[in-house]
Amino acid sequence: MHAIPKNLSRGTLAQRSGVNSETVRYYEKIALLPAPDRSAGGHRVYQEDDLQRLCFIRRCREMGFSLEEIRGLLSLVDGQQVSCERVKNIADEHLRDIQTKISDLKKMERTLRTLSASCSGDDVPECPIIESLQTN
Numbered sequence: 406m407h408a409i410p411k412n413l414s415r416g417t418l419a420q421r422s423g424v425n426s427e428t429v430r431y432y433e434k435i436a437l438l439p440a441p442d443r444s445a446g447g448h449r450v451y452q453e454d455d456l457q458r459l460c461f462i463r464r465c466r467e468m469g470f471s472l473e474e475i476r477g478l479l480s481l482v483d484g485q486q487v488s489c490e491r492v493k494n495i496a497d498e499h500l501r502d503i504q505t506k507i508s509d510l511k512k513m514e515r516t517l518r519t520l521s522a523s524c525s526g527d528d529v530p531e532c533p534i535i536e537s538l539q540t541n
Contacts, residue, residue, distance in 0.1 A: 413451040422459040437462055437476065470499055
């Protein structure tokens with residue numbers, strides 16, 4: 406037996422999903438969330454499906470997926486074309502991007518560590534960090 410959908414206000418939807426109320430509005434504006442139904446009094450009315458979708462979007466954002474990547478994943482779900490292969494390809498591409506960013510961050514860390522070690526930290530006008538950053 407299916408449960409009757411429960412109407413949710415935007416505030417309740419935001420609270421239950423862990424997303425800011427203004428973020429809910431933004432996701433509606435950019436069409437990641439469908440426009441909600443309206444009550445007789447004109448208030449936005451959300452359903453459990455909206456909550457599930459919003460939680461999906463939040464979790465994707467926590468994993469660093471871009472809004473366009475999320476849009477791609479949602480289009481698979483919305484079009485009922487979910488295939489593990491397609492989803493895995495999107496996830497693997499995102500993983501490669503993350504690995505590249507980690508590699509770049511490690512290079513920056515090594516460079517900054519070297520620069521910091523070259524500096525005495527004394528209150529003097531000559532600073533090897535500034536000099537290094539000003540050099541081509």
